[in-house]
Each structure stands twice: as structure tokens, then as C-alpha cells.
Amino acid sequence: MFETLKTAHKKDPALRGLAGYLNATLYPGVHAIWAHRASHALYSAGVPVLPVAISHIARIFTGIEIHPGAKIGKRFFIDHGIGVVIGETVEIGDDVMLYHGVTLGARGFLHDSKGSKRHPTVEDGVVIGVGAIILGPVRIGRNGRIGAMALVLDDVPPGATIRAPKANVGRK
Numbered sequence: 617m618f619e620t621l622k623t624a625h626k627k628d629p630a631l632r633g634l635a636g637y638l639n640a641t642l643y644p645g646v647h648a649i650w651a652h653r654a655s656h657a658l659y660s661a662g663v664p665v666l667p668v669a670i671s672h673i674a675r676i677f678t679g680i681e682i683h684p685g686a687k688i689g690k691r692f693f694i695d696h697g698i699g700v701v702i703g704e705t706v707e708i709g710d711d712v713m714l715y716h717g718v719t720l721g722a723r724g725f726l727h728d729s730k731g732s733k734r735h736p737t738v739e740d741g742v743v744i745g746v747g748a749i750i751l752g753p754v755r756i757g758r759n760g761r762i763g764a765m766a767l768v769l770d771d772v773p774p775g776a777t778i779r780a781p782k783a784n785v786g787r788k
Contacts, residue, residue, distance in 0.1 A: 644678035645694030659684035709740035717747040
């Protein structure tokens with residue numbers, strides 16, 4: 617539990633000093649991660665219904681949906697968090713950071729079969745920006761950077777940066 621608070625304190629510049637640790641205990645991303653750690657342990661132990669119930673209750677209170685089957689590494693941080701969706705077969709490495717509105721999802725029933733790896737694998741040190749959508753069993757390589765509003769449907773090599781296409785705002 618304390619590791620999650622330390623991670624929030626380290627990664628969020630708004631959290632300073634001892635008060636920063638106390639403030640981090642109020643962050644929805646911190647609550648979602650704590651709830652996920654509990655639900656994942658129960659899910660992995662084969663406990664029926666309760667892991668999903670914990671996940672749904674956490675979503676109601678935090679606006680963050682993490683399936684209990686998702687595997688999440690150490691020092692994971694979700695900044696702001698509203699609208700984050702993390703699917704069942706997602707695998708997240710250590711030291712990963714997500715911003716609000718990120719979806720780590722499947723491509724849907726036309727592409728995916730039950731029991732298959734349907735969701736992304738995010739390696740260590742990755743940062744995923746606001747509103748990014750990563751779909752399918754793709755791999756985001758170590759220390760990759762996914763920019764705000766990017767749509768990722770293919771593997772991303774280690775250290776690469778993916779940006780969303782530029783919008784034609786104000787152009788005719």
C-alpha cells in the first residue's frame with residue numbers, strides 16, 4: 617500500500633512534502649490500484665464473484681475500470697484517472713504511468729475469442745497520455761511513450777514515441 621503512495625508522491629508534482637502523502641490517499645487512481653490489488657489476488661485464487669464485485673464498486677467510486685484479471689506490476693500510477701479502462705488480459709510492467717481517459721482494450725468479438733490474449737501488454741517504464749486508446753494483443757515496448765489521443769493497433773518498439781495525427785483545426 618505504501619509503495620503506491622510513494623509512487624504517486626514521486627510522479628505527481630502537485631504532491632509535495634508529508635502533506636503530499638496524505639493527499640495521495642485521496643486520489644482516485646490510488647484507490648483504484650489498491651482495489652485492483654485486492655480483487656486480482658482473489659481472482660487469481662479462483663474466488664468467484666467477489667473480485668468482480670470489488671472491481672465494480674471501485675469503478676463507481678473512482679471512475680476507473682480495471683478488470684480483476686489484469687496483471688499490473690510495481691510502482692504503477694494513474695494520474696487523474698477518470699475514464700481509464702483496463703481489460704482482462706492486459707499485462708502492465710513496472711513503473712508505468714497512465715493519464716485519464718486511457719483505454720487498454722480488446723478489438724471486440726469479431727476479432728477476439730474467449731480465453732485468448734485479447735488486450736495489450738505494456739512493458740516497464742511506459743507512459744501513456746490522455747485519451748490514448750490501445751487495442752488488441754499488441755506490445756508497447758519498454759520506455760515507450762504513447763501521446764495524448766493516439767490510437768495504437770500495432771506493436772510499438774522499445775523507446776519509441778507514438779503521437780496522434782494532427783487535427784485540421786481551423787483549416788478549410
